[in-house]
Amino acid sequence: MRFPMNGASEEDVLGELEDKTGEDLTFDSGKILGSMCTYPHPFAVEVVMRYIDRNLGDPGLHVGSQRIEKEAVDMLASLLGLEKGYGHIVSGGTEANILAVRAMRNLAGVEKPELILPESAHFSFIKAAEMLGVKLVWARLNDDYTVNVKEVEERIGDNTIGIVGIAGTTGLGVVDDIPSLSDLALDYGLPLHVDAAFGGFVIPFAKALGYNIPDFDFRLKGVKSITIDPHKMGMVPIPAGGIIFREKKFLESISILAPYLAGGKIWQATITGTRPGANALAVWAMIKHLGFEGYKEIVKEKMELARWFAGELKMIPGVYLIREPVLNIVSFGSKKLEELEKELKARGWGISAHRGYIRIVVMPHVKRKHLEEFLRDLREITAT
Numbered sequence: 170m171r172f173p174m175n176g177a178s179e180e181d182v183l184g185e186l187e188d189k190t191g192e193d194l195t196f197d198s199g200k201i202l203g204s205m206c207t208y209p210h211p212f213a214v215e216v217v218m219r220y221i222d223r224n225l226g227d228p229g230l231h232v233g234s235q236r237i238e239k240e241a242v243d244m245l246a247s248l249l250g251l252e253k254g255y256g257h258i259v260s261g262g263t264e265a266n267i268l269a270v271r272a273m274r275n276l277a278g279v280e281k282p283e284l285i286l287p288e289s290a291h292f293s294f295i296k297a298a299e300m301l302g303v304k305l306v307w308a309r310l311n312d313d314y315t316v317n318v319k320e321v322e323e324r325i326g327d328n329t330i331g332i333v334g335i336a337g338t339t340g341l342g343v344v345d346d347i348p349s350l351s352d353l354a355l356d357y358g359l360p361l362h363v364d365a366a367f368g369g370f371v372i373p374f375a376k377a378l379g380y381n382i383p384d385f386d387f388r389l390k391g392v393k394s395i396t397i398d399p400h401k402m403g404m405v406p407i408p409a410g411g412i413i414f415r416e417k418k419f420l421e422s423i424s425i426l427a428p429y430l431a432g433g434k435i436w437q438a439t440i441t442g443t444r445p446g447a448n449a450l451a452v453w454a455m456i457k458h459l460g461f462e463g464y465k466e467i468v469k470e471k472m473e474l475a476r477w478f479a480g481e482l483k484m485i486p487g488v489y490l491i492r493e494p495v496l497n498i499v500s501f502g503s504k505k506l507e508e509l510e511k512e513l514k515a516r517g518w519g520i521s522a523h524r525g526y527i528r529i530v531v532m533p534h535v536k537r538k539h540l541e542e543f544l545r546d547l548r549e550i551t552a553t
C-alpha cells in the first residue's frame with residue numbers, strides 16, 4: 170500500500186478500518202480462549218483515553234504522572250510483600266524480563282554471563298539473552314512441570330549471574346517451587362528473578378481464597394525482582410507490564426543518563442524512551458478502583474470456572490489433561506492434536522497450540538457459556 174497523496178474523510182477511513190478489522194477475533198465474541206489478554210476494564214479504558222498524551226519518557230513535563238507511576242509501583246510491590254520497591258510500569262512482560270536480566274548481568278560483572286532458567290520459561294528470555302550477550306543455561310522440569318531445583322543447583326557456576334523461577338508458566342500456569350529456589354539463591358549469593366507476568370495478578374488473590382499455591386514473592390528473601398503484568402489479569406489496556414526490584418541498586422545498574430530533558434538530568438532505566446503515561450495511570454486507577462477484594466472476586470470466578478472446565482475435559486474420550494490446573498489455565502492433549510487444533514480453528518476458536526497441547530486461559534472475558542460451546546465442538550470433533 171502506498172502513502173496516499175490526498176487525505177480521505179474520517180468516515181471513509183473508519184469505514185475501511187471496520188472492514189479490515191472485521192477479520193479480527195474480538196474478546197466479546199467469547200471465541201478467544203487461548204490469550205493471556207482480555208477486554209480491558211471500561212474504567213481503565215476511560216483513564217487511558219483521558220490521559221493519552223502523557224509521556225513518562227520526559228517525567229519533568231509530566232511530574233504528576235511520574236508520581237502516579239511510582240505509587241503504582243509501590244502498590245504492586247506491596248501486593249508482592251515488599252514495603253518499598255523500585256521499578257517501572259513498562260510495555261509488558263518481555264520488557265520487564267529483559268530489564269531483570271540486564272540488572273542481573275550488570276551487577277554480576279562477569280565476562281561470560283550465564284543465566285539459569287527453567288525449560289518452561291517464556292521466549293522473552295531468549296530475546297534478552299541475545300540482546301544482552303547472556304548465555305542461557307536451561308534446567309529440566311519434574312513430572313509435574315515445575316523446574317527441577319536440584320538440576321538448577323547443578324547448573325550453578327562461576328559465570329552464573331542469577332536464577333529465574335516462574336510463577337504461572339506460559340503453557341500450563343504452573344508455579345515453580347520458588348521457596349526452594351529462593352533458598353538456593355541465598356546459599357549461593359545469587360539473585361532470583363520471578364517471572365509472574367501472568368501469575369502476579371492471580372496468585373495473591375488465589376492464596377487469599379485458600380488455594381494451595383507455593384509462596385512466590387518478596388516475602389522470600391532470595392527473590393530480588395518480579396515481573397507482574399497488569400495487561401494480563403490486571404485488566405489494563407495493552408501496553409502495561411511491571412518490573413519490581415527489591416533493592417535500588419538493581420534499577421541504578423540499568424539507568425542511563427538523559428541529560429537534556431525538562432526535568433534536568435534524568436536517569437532512565439526502561440528500554441523504551443518515550444512511553445505511555447496513560448497506561449501507568451490506568452494501572453494505578455484499576456488497583457485503586459478494584460482493590461484487593463475486587464481482584465479477588467474476579468480470580469475466584471475464573472479459578473472455579475477453570476476447575477469446572479478441567480473436570481468436563483476429563484470426561485471427553487480422546488482428550489486428556491496435561492496436569493491439574495494450578496491457576497486459571499487449563500491445557501489438554503490428544504492423540505490427534507494437530508487435526509483437533511485445525512478443526513477447532515476452522516470453527517473460529519482462538520486457541521493457543523503449544524508443543525504437545527492446547528492451552529485455554531480462563532480470562533475475565535471467558536464465560537461458562539463460551540466454554541460450554543467449546544466443549545460441544547470438542548465432543549463433536551473427537552467423536553468423529
Ligand code: 0PR
Nearest residue numbers: 204205206261262263291293338339364366367
Ligand atoms: N512471561 C510469561 C510467563 C508470559 O506468559 C509472557 C507472555 C511473557 C513473560 C511476556 O509478556 P508480553 O507478551 O507482555 O511481553 N505470555 C503470553 C504467551 O506468550 C503472551 C500472549 C498474550 C500470547 C496474548 C497470546 C495472546 O493472545 O502466551
